[in-house]
Amino acid sequence: MKQNKSSFKKWLVAAGIGLGACLISACGDAGSSGKAVLPVVETTSVVGRSLEERITVSGFVKPETVTEIKSEINGRIIRILVENGQTVKRGDLLLEIDPQTYQTTVDSNERTTRQRRLDVEKAERDMKRIKQLFERDFATEQEYLDSVTDYESRKLQLEIAQAALDNAKIELAKTAIKAPHDGMVSDLDVYVGNVISGAGSFSNGTTLMKVNDMSNLRVEADLNEIEANKIVLGAETQLTFDSLPKTSFKGTVNYLSSFGVQDSATSTLYKFPVRVNFTTGGVLVRPGTSANLSILVAGVTDAVSVPASAIFIEDGVRYVFVKKGEGQFERRKVEIGIGNLNFIQVVQGLQLGDEIATVRPSQSEIVGGVKAPRKR
Numbered sequence: 567m568k569q570n571k572s573s574f575k576k577w578l579v580a581a582g583i584g585l586g587a588c589l590i591s592a593c594g595d596a597g598s599s600g601k602a603v604l605p606v607v608e609t610t611s612v613v614g615r616s617l618e619e620r621i622t623v624s625g626f627v628k629p630e631t632v633t634e635i636k637s638e639i640n641g642r643i644i645r646i647l648v649e650n651g652q653t654v655k656r657g658d659l660l661l662e663i664d665p666q667t668y669q670t671t672v673d674s675n676e677r678t679t680r681q682r683r684l685d686v687e688k689a690e691r692d693m694k695r696i697k698q699l700f701e702r703d704f705a706t707e708q709e710y711l712d713s714v715t716d717y718e719s720r721k722l723q724l725e726i727a728q729a730a731l732d733n734a735k736i737e738l739a740k741t742a743i744k745a746p747h748d749g750m751v752s753d754l755d756v757y758v759g760n761v762i763s764g765a766g767s768f769s770n771g772t773t774l775m776k777v778n779d780m781s782n783l784r785v786e787a788d789l790n791e792i793e794a795n796k797i798v799l800g801a802e803t804q805l806t807f808d809s810l811p812k813t814s815f816k817g818t819v820n821y822l823s824s825f826g827v828q829d830s831a832t833s834t835l836y837k838f839p840v841r842v843n844f845t846t847g848g849v850l851v852r853p854g855t856s857a858n859l860s861i862l863v864a865g866v867t868d869a870v871s872v873p874a875s876a877i878f879i880e881d882g883v884r885y886v887f888v889k890k891g892e893g894q895f896e897r898r899k900v901e902i903g904i905g906n907l908n909f910i911q912v913v914q915g916l917q918l919g920d921e922i923a924t925v926r927p928s929q930s931e932i933v934g935g936v937k938a939p940r941k942r
Contacts, residue, residue, distance in 0.1 A: 607893075607895070607923050607925060607927045607931065608923070608924045608925055609889055609921050609922060609923050609924065610872070610873060610876065610921070610922060610924055611919060611920070611921050611922075612870060612871070612872055612912070612916050612917065612918055612919060612920040612921075612922060613871065613918060614868040614869060614870060614871070614918060615868075615869055615871040615909055616865070616866070616867045616868070616869070617865065617866055617869050617871055617904055617905065617906065617909060617911055618862060618863075618864070618865045618904075618906065619862075619863040619864045619865070619904035619905060619906060620804075620860045620861060620862055620863060620906065621789070621793045621796060621797065621859075621860075621861045621863055622858065622859065622860050622861075623787040623788070623789060623793070623840075623858075623859050623861070624787060624856060624857065624858055624859070625785040625786050625787030625788075625842075625856075625857055625859060626785065626786060626854060626855065626856055626857065627783055627784070627785055627851055627852070627853055627854065627855045627856075627857055628783065628784055628785070628786060628853055628854075629749070629778035629779050629780060629782070629783055629784075629853055630779060630782040630783060630784050630843055631747065631749075631778075631779035631782065632776055632777075632778050632779070633746050633747065633749070633776065633777045633779075634773050634776055635660065635743060635746075635773070635774045635775045635776065635777060636764075636765040636771040636772065636773055636774060637663060637740065637743060637762055637763075637764050637765065637771065637772065637774065638740045638764050638765050638766065638771075639663065639668070639737060639740045639741065639764045640761075640762065640763055640764045641663035641664050641667075641741065641761070641762065641764075642663065642664045642759065642760070642761045642762075643661055643662070643663060643664075643756060643757070643758050643759060643760050643761075643762065644662050644663065644664045644758065645661060645662040645758065646660075646661045646754075646756070646757070646758055647659050647660060647661060647662075648660050648661070648751045648754065648775070649751065649754060650751055650752055650753070650754045650775075651750065651751065651752070652750065652751045653748075653749070653750050653751075653780070654745040654748070654749060654750070654751060654777065655745065655748050656745055656746065656747045656748050657744050657745060658744060658745045659742055659743070659744055660743045660744060660745055660751070660774070660775065660777075661743045661756075661774065662741060662742055662743070663740075663741040663742075663743070663762070664741070665738055665741040668734065668737050668738040668740075668741055669738055671734045671737070671738075672731065672734040672735055672738050674734075675727065675730045675731035675734045676731055678727045678730070678731075679724070679727040679728055679730075679731050681727075682720070682723050682724040682726075682727040682728075683724055685720045685723065685724070686717070686720040686721050686723075686724050688720075689713070689716050689717040689719075689720040689721075690717055692713050692716070692717070693710075693713040693714055693716070693717045696709055696710050696713040697710055697713070743774065745777055746777065747777065747779060748779065748780075748781065749777040749778045749779045749780055750777070750778045750780050751775055751776070751777060751778075752775065752776045752777075752778055752853070753773070753775055753776040754774070754775040755775075756772070756774050756775070760772075762774065778853060780846065780850070780851075781845060781846065782843065782845055783843070783844055783845070783846060783851060783853070784820070784841050784842060784843040784844070785805060785817070785841070785842045785844075785857045785859060786839060786840070786841050787839075787840055787842075787859055788827075788837035788838065788839055788840070789822075789837065789838045789839075789840050790835075790837065790838070791826065791836065791838065793838075794822065794823075794838035794840070796863045797819060797822060797840065797861055797863065798819070798822075799819055799820065799821075799822060800818050800819060800820075801818065801819040801861050801862055801863070802816065802818060802861075802862040803816070803817045803818060803819060803842045803844075803859050803860065803861045803862065804816060804817075804859075804860040804862075805817050805842065805844055805857050805858070805859060805860075806857070806858045806860070807851070807855055807856065807857050807858070808856060808858070809855055809856070810851065810855070813849060813851070815844045815845070815846065815847075816844065817842040817843055817844030817859075818842065818843065818844075819840060819841070819842050819861060820841055820842070820843045821839075821840065821841035822838065822839075822840050822841075823838045823839045823840070825838075826838055827839060840861075842859055842861070863904070864904045865904075866903065866904060866911060869903065869904075869911040870911065870912045870913070870916055870917070870918060871905075871909045871910060871911050871912065872886065872909065872910060872912055872916070872922060873908065873909060873910075873924055874905065874906075874907065874908060874909060874910050875924050875925070876922050876923065876924050877900070877902065877910055878926060883899060884899070884900055884901070884902055885897055885898055885899045885900060885915075886898055886900055886912075886915070886916065886922045886923070887922060887923040887926065887927050887932070888916070888920055888921070888922050889921040889922065889923065890933055893931050894931060894932075894933055895923055895927045895931055895932055895933065896932075896933045897932055897933075898915055898916070899915055900912050900914060900915030900916060901913050901914040901915060
């Protein structure tokens, strides 16, 4: 017990010595005036900068042109030549429908057309022969006129047969489904042997697949009402992708909704859809990829600008603290222009070269207050 009391006394003496040293040090730093010492207020000079104000939103990549591939005729699929994700060129064969029925119709109409052509040739010979007989008074005028009528009728029948043949060939050609433009195949969900409906049927036809134009893409995103009022059509946009960190493109705003669309999650909020189109230059950016849009709102060069931390707001009034001397700052009202997260343009209240505080000075350092000495 005695040993514990002795240790406690030693600790108490040491603590007292340390506390005294701290008090002496503090008193020494206070200086002969006895006033409190304040930390130095960091300042910066007002300089000219090029500034851009941008709005950043996220959206998803979609092709500018997506074509649903449907057959114009009914039939059974006998061959599929592509698969999802495959790149195709305009005119490439995608799949085939059984042509047998349509080929039979073509063959039948070809025979009919040949017969009609022979009928025309015979009618023409008969007409010429009767005409010669009529001119020599060996045939009556009525016989000649009947031959002319028969010839014209045979020609008309040939035209009808030829039209039927042409139509049959068109229907046969529809059994070969080809790519309408360059792109990538998606949504292919049919198989060989499936019987499909043509686009003219009551069901509007079976969707065979989609061909997506990958050279012209767009990103769709939603803006709030404040952002929507700042953006104009044609605004320059920078696009980046989380999944493609080394890839970026420039795009333009080509659509901005004039009306707000009610948010499905929050009925009291409205969103304004915006679309930005861009070209990839051959780089593969898959539809559905998330994209970050940085849309240019305004830009200015050589702007009188200050760090965002140097602007203070009180009762809706913006102001800065301009250094007037050692430990002295003047509160000055300013009007601002565009800005970003780092710097803000000052359109009135400051000049290039002014030195301003980047943190709020103490009340005693503002002109008119009590000046406090500061450490050196």
